[in-house]
Amino acid sequence: MITLPDTSLGTAIFRLTPARCNIYVVSRQGRVILVDTGMHIDRGRVESALSRKGIIPEAIVLTHTHFDHAGNAAWLAREYGSEVIVNTAESEFLARGDTPIPSGTVSFTKGLVGIGRKITPVFKYEPCSADHIFDETFDLSRYGLNAFVMHTPGHCAGESAVIIDGEVAIVGDSLINIPTVKIFPPFADDVKELLRSWEKLLATRCHTFLPGHGNPISREQITAEYRKRMAAI
Numbered sequence: 001m002i003t004l005p006d007t008s009l010g011t012a013i014f015r016l017t018p019a020r021c022n023i024y025v026v027s028r029q030g031r032v033i034l035v036d037t038g039m040h041i042d043r044g045r046v047e048s049a050l051s052r053k054g055i056i057p058e059a060i061v062l063t064h065t066h067f068d069h070a071g072n073a074a075w076l077a078r079e080y081g082s083e084v085i086v087n088t089a090e091s092e093f094l095a096r097g098d099t100p101i102p103s104g105t106v107s108f109t110k111g112l113v114g115i116g117r118k119i120t121p122v123f124k125y126e127p128c129s130a131d132h133i134f135d136e137t138f139d140l141s142r143y144g145l146n147a148f149v150m151h152t153p154g155h156c157a158g159e160s161a162v163i164i165d166g167e168v169a170i171v172g173d174s175l176i177n178i179p180t181v182k183i184f185p186p187f188a189d190d191v192k193e194l195l196r197s198w199e200k201l202l203a204t205r206c207h208t209f210l211p212g213h214g215n216p217i218s219r220e221q222i223t224a225e226y227r228k229r230m231a232a233i
Contacts, residue, residue: 002216004208007165009146013210017042017049020068021212024170025055026162031144033059034082035162035170036212037072040125046072050080058143059083059131063172063212064159065090065099067123074128083131085138087151090158097127102156102187109186152201154194155185161201169206174198175222177214183225192233198226 002015002022009028016023019038023046026033034057038046050056060082062070073094076082086094093099101123104110132138138149140162147164155173162170174197176185188194201209202222209217 002210004168004210004216007167009165011145011147011165011168013164013168013170016053016055017045019045022210022214024210025053025057026145026147026164026170028145032057033061033140033143033145034076035061036063036069036172037076039068039071041071043072043075046076047079056080057082059085059140061140061149061160061162061170062086062090062094063161063170064156065094066102066156066173067099067125069172069212070094070099070128071125074126077128077131084128085132085134085149086130087149087158087160088133088135089153090156091130091133093158094128094130097125099123099156102189105184105186105188105191150200150204152197154190154192154197155188157189159197161197163204163206166204167206168208168210169201169204170210171201171212173212174201175209175211175217177211177217181214183217183221184229195226195229195233198222202226 004013006012011028016025019042023038024035077084136151140147149160152159152161152174207219
């Protein structure tokens with residue numbers, strides 16, 4: 001269970017339920033949004049968790065539109081009336097429920113991508129129309145939050161992060177922290193762009209970074225990995 005202490009401004013952040021990607025709940029003074037939605041096959045546990053916790057999300061921020069992050073967006077929008085927010089570069093993929101598989105960053109994942117691109121129908125999901133499409137930033141104050149969405153390309157062209165109270169960043173697949181992979185994502189379309197996005201994330205001064213897969217990552221961990229990667233370029 002990923003649950004953090006409330007921020008200094010009283011914003012609560014926690015993982016909704018175990019799923020194929022981390023689905024985060026961001027809540028303050030009774031106002032609630034979700035960040036990412038999981039795969040279609042996660043729908044039952046997502047619905048159960050929302051019902052159990054009494055959550056009706058006003059909005060859904062998609063960090064990007066890969067099938068494991070956007071698979072339930074259309075259903076949540078229809079079922080709960082949630083507004084969907086996504087970056088411009090991802091909006092057309094979302095509208096057709098079909099997002100290209102990103103490139104691999106190591107030999108093993110490069111091989112997986114080659115296989116995956118031959119079976120693309122497996123990775124399609126229900127199409128969804130976005131309510132809000134942004135280029136660089138999107139202010140979330142309309143949902144009662146001191147937060148904004150920031151464009152952080154690299155993993156894919158429209159990858160974005162949610163910056164909350166200047167303390168916590170929900171970063172999608174710009175970072176990863178699972179037992180077999182630490183920090184640097186195994187899939188990314190543009191590694192140099194990804195590292196530039198890490199610079200942007202560090203510039204927010206956030207101290208905790210929540211990845212789309214795995215456990216929270218500290219500022220110190222990212223800084224060390226960023227320096228190592230830049231030294232190797």
